[in-house]
Amino acid sequence: MSAATDRRPRQVAGVYRPPVNAARMPAPRPGPLAQLVRTANTLRVQIERDVLRDHGLTWTTYDVLVLVCARRAVDTRTAAVEVGIAKATLTNALVSLVDRGLVRRQLKEGDRRRVVLRPTQAGMDLARHVQPLVEAEQARLFGEPGMPSGDSLARVLRTVAARSHRDHSTGEPGAAR
Numbered sequence: 658m659s660a661a662t663d664r665r666p667r668q669v670a671g672v673y674r675p676p677v678n679a680a681r682m683p684a685p686r687p688g689p690l691a692q693l694v695r696t697a698n699t700l701r702v703q704i705e706r707d708v709l710r711d712h713g714l715t716w717t718t719y720d721v722l723v724l725v726c727a728r729r730a731v732d733t734r735t736a737a738v739e740v741g742i743a744k745a746t747l748t749n750a751l752v753s754l755v756d757r758g759l760v761r762r763q764l765k766e767g768d769r770r771r772v773v774l775r776p777t778q779a780g781m782d783l784a785r786h787v788q789p790l791v792e793a794e795q796a797r798l799f800g801e802p803g804m805p806s807g808d809s810l811a812r813v814l815r816t817v818a819a820r821s822h823r824d825h826s827t828g829e830p831g832a833a834r
Contacts (some may be wrong), residue, residue: 721736721747726784733773754780762774
């Protein structure tokens with residue numbers, strides 16, 4: 658085989674040199690998933706900066722607080738799954754919420770190894786105060802002509818989230834992570 662027909666990469670003095678006539682591969686480009694995550698990150702930072710910071714909340718603490726207030730009682734495992742965070746992240750968020758008197762932890766009746774989260778009145782009051790501010794930002798972002806309704810968008814995003822939790826070997830929901 659001559660050097661002209663050899664398509665293998667050449668090494669000269671330990672330096673990689675691609676073949677001169679090698680076909681060029683297109684440059685990688687971010688797809689819709691990358692754009693979704695980037696958008697989520699951008700929105701999270703903006704909401705934290707413009708709305709939540711004044712109330713001493715991060716997106717995670719806000720999300721946990723609203724969930725606990727909506728459910729009135731939720732165990733930690735369910736809360737972590739519902740919010741989409743690790744239990745360790747939930748624990749860190751709860752330190753702030755419990756210290757501020759917004760949420761209280763209680764041992765679950767019948768299974769003293771499990772913890773149930775309940776809102777305090779101060780937590781309910783703060784959630785009731787902050788949620789309309791977050792919803793106003795939501796209305797501003799999704800209220801433009803041509804945008805899907807917030808409910809339609811939420812439905813699509815819930816579907817994507819559910820698909821991401823499927824067991825890849827069986828296709829069943831609820832894959833362990």
